[in-house]
Every structure is written in C-alpha cells, then in structure tokens.
Amino acid sequence: xxxxxxxxxxxxxxxxxxxxxxxxxxxxxxxxxxxxxxxxxxxxxxxxxxxxxxxxxxxxxxxxxxxxxxxxxxxxxxxxxxxxxxxxxxxxxxxxxxxxxxxxxxxxxxxxxxxxxxxxxxxxxxxxxxxxxxxxxxxxxxxxxxxxxxxxxxxxxxxxxxxxxxxxxxxxxxxxxxxxxxxxxxxxxxxxxxxxxxxxxxxxxxxxxxxxxxxxxxxxxxxxxxxxxxxxxxxxxxxxxxxxxxxxxxxxxxxxxxxxxxxxxxxxxxxxxxxxxxxxxxxxxxxxxxxxxxxxxxxxxxxxxxxxxxxxxxxxxxxxxxxxxxxxxxxxxxxxxxxxxxxxxxxxxxxxxxxxxxxxxxxxxxxxxxxxxxxxxxxxxxxxxxxxxxxxxxxxx
Numbered sequence: 001x002x003x004x005x006x007x008x009x010x011x012x013x014x015x016x017x018x019x020x021x022x023x024x025x026x027x028x029x030x031x032x033x034x035x036x037x038x039x040x041x042x043x044x045x046x047x048x049x050x051x052x053x054x055x056x057x058x059x060x061x062x063x064x065x066x067x068x069x070x071x072x073x074x075x076x077x078x079x080x081x082x083x084x085x086x087x088x089x090x091x092x093x094x095x096x097x098x099x100x101x102x103x104x105x106x107x108x109x110x111x112x113x114x115x116x117x118x119x120x121x122x123x124x125x126x127x128x129x130x131x132x133x134x135x136x137x138x139x140x141x142x143x144x145x146x147x148x149x150x151x152x153x154x155x156x157x158x159x160x161x162x163x164x165x166x167x168x169x170x171x172x173x174x175x176x177x178x179x180x181x182x183x184x185x186x187x188x189x190x191x192x193x194x195x196x197x198x199x200x201x202x203x204x205x206x207x208x209x210x211x212x213x214x215x216x217x218x219x220x221x222x223x224x225x226x227x228x229x230x231x232x233x234x235x236x237x238x239x240x241x242x243x244x245x246x247x248x249x250x251x252x253x254x255x256x257x258x259x260x261x262x263x264x265x266x267x268x269x270x271x272x273x274x275x276x277x278x279x280x281x282x283x284x285x286x287x288x289x290x291x292x293x294x295x296x297x298x299x300x301x302x303x304x305x306x307x308x309x310x311x312x313x314x315x316x317x318x319x320x321x322x323x324x325x326x327x328x329x330x331x332x333x334x335x336x337x338x339x340x341x342x343x344x345x346x347x348x349x350x351x352x353x354x355x356x357x358x359x360x361x362x363x364x365x366x367x368x369x370x371x372x373x374x375x376x377x378x379x380x381x382x383x384x385x386x387x388x389x390x391x392x393x394x395x396x397x
Contacts, residue, residue: 039261
C-alpha cells in the first residue's frame, strides 16, 4: 500500500507538472501566422472610389490603391518655366553680343592685314629707293676720292694752292658721311621690314604705328568679357532647365502616387474608406505576405529554455497529413509576447504562464491550396520531450 501510495503521488505530481505540456501536445493550439504590414499614404490626397477587399491579392505592379491630389498648385512649374524662358533670352542676347564683338574684331583684323600689306609694300619701295641712293652715294664717294687724289698731286706740284686740295678733301668727307648715314637708314628700314614679317610694325622713329595696335587689347578684353557672359548665361540656362524638370517631377509625384506592397501580397484590411482624404503617413491598408509564413506556438515556461534560438522543429497544419520543417526565429516569455498588432494570427492554446515560440515555416507557398494564415497547427520540438520537461520541472536538467 505504501508503494502504491508513493507511485500514485509521483504520478499525480508528474501529471500536475506536465499538464501544460500535455495540453499543448494533445491540442493543436499553435497557429499559422505572418507579419502584419501597414501600407501608408505617400502624399496628401484622396482615396479612389473603390478600395480592394480583404483577402485580395496585390497585382504584379504592386499597387494597392492610387491616391490623387486634385488640389495641387502648379504654380511652381509656371515660375520655373518663366525662369527658363528668361534664361534662354539672356543666353541669346549674350551670344548676339559676343557675335557682334567678334565681327568688329574680324573687321579690325581685316583692316590690319590690309594696312600691313600696304606697309610692307611702301617699306619695300622705300628700301628700293634707299638702295638706289646708296649706289649713287657709293659712286659719289668714289668720284670724290679720285678728285681728292688728283688735287693732292696738283697741290703738291705747286700748280694750285693748298686750299684747292682741302676743298676736295671736304667734299670727300661729306660724301662719306652721306654714305654712312644712308647705310644706317637702309639698315634701319631693312630691320623694320624683317620685323613686319614677324607681325611687328614700327614707324621710322621706332615707335609702333597706330593702326597695328590701336584698340587691340581693348578688343581682346571685350571678347573675353562677352564669352564669360555667354558661359554664365549657359550655366544659368542649365540650372533653370534642371529646376523646371525638378518642379515637374515633384508635381507628378505629389499629384498622384500609389500605395505599394509586394506583388502577390494579401490585403488584410482597408483602414481608410473610399473617397476619404488622407495625409502623408496615414495608414491606408494592412497586408501580409503568404510566401513568408510563421507559426505562433505557446510553450510552457519550463520547456522554453529547452528550445534554443535557430533550432529545428516540425509542424503539422490542421487539415494536412504531412509534417513541415520549421526553424525557431524568436522566443518570448510569458510576460512578453508578440501580439495581434505584429502578427496576423495568434495561437488560441496559450494560457496564463505560457511563453511563446515563433517559428519560420520552411515550406513553399505552392504547397498550400490557399493562404493558411489563421489555421491551427501543432509543433513538435525534438529538444523539449516529456522526459526533458519533467527533469526541468524537477530541477534536474
């Protein structure tokens, strides 16, 4: 009798300690679930006349609804267009001014080439006259030399006075001076002619001629200033063009925008009614992705430490006859659970003091005829058997 009493006591204690685990094992209190996602309004506007019904699938374009803002002011585009027109006009004016300055400079250059050609021709003629004059002066010096030689003989013989000889010497000296001056003048003219071939035009006194360099620096400065004005106008035009494109893009984005979800997602609920006004960030609808399924499994606190994060498990869904692999992705104690605001369905078998295990169901969505979110399920944890739980309850683990 004592043995029977002890055995009955042990059995009773075991049943009491294992009762939460046995209930979770015998009753399919877990649930197939998915993450709740909220789609919000991207712009201010108005909902369409019809909204998708709960359970509808999002199409391939990913659009749940499209919000339209009919009251959007297009004034920014008008201002940007006016700025672009002004920038275009300023660029055309700058180009016209540059063209005018360049035309004036081309005319100046043409006149300069004509003056240069005439200058070279005159200088060639002047050099020719000088060369002829030099030939005459050479002949004059030669004649004066002969006369001086003859007068010296005559003077030395006593037929003429010494003054006669001195006069001949003076004439020879004058001829030699004229020859030296002519030679110097000829060399100076030849140097001016050589410089003219290099684009340097000098007067006879060595100064620059007015037609060669007059207004040249001013013309270059004005051309550079006009080119800078064109560059600045071109940059302003590009800036205005980009501003107009940005204004148009902003208007397009603010006038009509879709509320998006992944293609194939399932609509859970419509939060905003048809035709209602919305502000940016207002919740519009909730959706789930049935291609990423989870299982919410209630687990006794004694078994919760026996289930490591990332461990493998097996699950069977109500109405199915085969086990599906699953993997633990989250653990929560009884004081902290993931609720209906986070997941689409919660386990119905959770009692007071039960923890929570969230498992990712490693199965293809094509294995199910319909989205199984909300269906009951049973999960088997290999690391949390009856014996392991009992030992954990007794503090022997």
